[in-house]
Amino acid sequence: MALVPLKRRRRASSPPAGPPGPGRFPAVVLCLVEKRMGASRRAFLTQLARAKGFRVDRAYSAAVTHVVSEQNSGAEVAQWLEQQREECGAEGDPALLDISWFTESMGAGRPVEIESRHRLRGGWQMAPYACQRRTPLLHSNQPLTEALETLAEEAGFSGSEGRSLAFTRAASVLKALPGRLSTLEELGPLPGIGEHSRRVIQDVLEDxxxxxxxxxxxxxxxxxxxxxxxxxxxxVRTASRWYQEGLRTLVDLQERGTKLTRQQQAGLRHYDDLNTPVERGEAESISRAVQGAVQRCLPGTSVTLAGGFRRGKPHGHDVDLLLTHPEAGREAGLLSRVVSWLDSQDLILYQHSQENSYALQEGPEPPGGRDVMDRFERCFSIFRLEVQGGPGAARGWKAVRVDLVVAPISQFPFALLGWTGSRHFERELRRFASHERKMVLNSHALYDSRRVWQLWAYVGTWG
Incomplete structure (x- = not known):
């Protein structure tokens, strides 16, 4: 019996590497998730969509506006999206959609309006600690986070740190979401969002x-x-006292002869400048000036721009600079010489320095005690920065808040981490170290709290 030759199965042709063009709907760029859809079906759907005038990109990029998936949960596609962003380095905020939206759009011959039923369910997955989550500078839920942060700020003004932290944690979760929140149900059981925060979110979504x-x-x-x-x-404490005394404006402070510290006097005198955002170029200019002063005083010392600028922000409210020398102990006495030289160049409008009060031999804070994060030698200053335009252009300069912090080389990595921020990220990082690793993290060191306390308990028996 003659054997009938088997027909070779035709392989599904892969779609072209690049998009054929903007298509009939330039505002819509599709990307189909191959997981569970399969290569063959993905290729077929890609050809169908392109034939109807849709642009379909083979790989994810910042241009993609609609991610379409089949038989995947919202959490799975969100994880896929995170991986794609890491691989291509692109941001973007695409809608995560079920295949039903694609099918209806193909039937209509145009992109149909996205409804709640089209969005992927199953909830977003979210790590419990903010330090474990990716948080972009720009996110898709600005109105929601601004509302929560306003309540966090108000709670802080009222002395309710617990409420303030609750709203801050809820806002940090929304910042880390891979897309725009459309309904409260999409949050699912995400960590860090309490009932009060959910009511606020629902009000903003609806009204x-x-x-x-x-x-x-x-x-x-x-x-x-x-x-x-x-x-x-x-x-907060001083501001609350002034409010209780009936003060309401900056003019009130001056007219009623309110007793101010030297620092507060400088802050009031330069109020407008200090509340004008500092641009990245201005921060870098100040960093170069400090670097020049440092090299005059102690060659080899490094100056590192920290704070929000190190996190990639284009502007901030002050400039944080970390100073360190690669040889242990050489940094001693450096700060006073640097500040004196800057002052001699008329670059300092105000300064107040503090000595380093950290010593590991003092022992850690007692369990449940106050967490002193930073005892470095530092100078709180107001810098006189020459400007060509913007605020202060008429007089040729503007006042800028600058913190100069000196860290010994052995503690520099921890100082850099602590002074990079953000404040909530640092708080969560310390919480993670304590709860999950049974360790203590601050801007000076990372250590096993159990071993340190065992040692101190043993040493204490000597006395």
Whole structure:
């Protein structure tokens, strides 16, 4: 019996590497997830969509506006999207859609409006600690996070640190979401979002604003506290006392002869400048000036721009600079010489220095005690920066807040981490170290708290 030759199965042709063009709908760029869809079906759907005038990209990029998946949960596609972003280095905020949207769009011959039923369900997955999550500088839920951060700030003004932290944690979760939140149900059981935060989120999603947040913004106390705490050297406690005394404006502080510290006097005198955003170019200019002073005083010393600028922000409210020398101990006495030289060049409008008060032999903070994060030698200063335009252009300069921090080389990695921020990221990192690793992390060191306390308990028996 003659054997009938088997027909070779034709391989599905892969779509071209690049898109054929913008198509009929230039505002829509599709990317099909191959997982569970398969290469053959993906190739077929790609050809179908292109035939109907849709642009379909084979690989994910920042241009992609719609990610279409079949038989995958929202969490799975969100994870896929994170991997794609890491591989190609592209951001973007595409809609994560079920194949049903694609099918309806093909039937209509145009992109149909995205409805709630089209969006992938199953909830987003989220690590419990903010330090484990990827948080982009620009995110898709700005109105929601601004509302929560307003309530966090108001809670802080009222002395309720617990409420303030709860709203801050909820806002950090929304910042880390891979896409724009459309309904409250999409949050699922994500960590860090309590009932109060969910009510705020629902109000903003449904009405565009939250009545509670609007009341806070319009309240006299909130506006006054916000005004006073923007003064260099004024904290919540001082601002609250001034409010209780009936002070409401900056003019009130001057006319009523309010007793101010030297730091607060400088902050009030340069209030407008210090509350004008510092641009990256300005921060780098100040960094170069400090670097020049440092090299005059101690060649080989490094100056590192930290804070929000190190995180990639284009502007900030101050400039944080870390100074260290590769030889242990050489940094001693450096700060005073640097500040004196800068002052001699008329670059310092105000300065107040503090000595290094950290010593490992003092032992760690007691369990549950106050967490002193930073005891480095430092100088809180107001820098005189020459400018060509913008605020201060008429007089040729503007005042800028600058913190100079000296870290011994052995502690520099921890100092750099601590001074890079953000504040919430650092808080969560310490919480992770404590709860998950049973270790203590601060801007000076990382150590096993159990072993240190065992050692100190043993040493204590000698006395």
């Amino acid at each position: 565009g604003v939250c009545a509670e947040v609007e009341r806070v913004k319009l309240s006299e106390r909130y506006q006054t506290m916000k005004l006073f705490t923007k003064i260099f050297g004024v904290g």
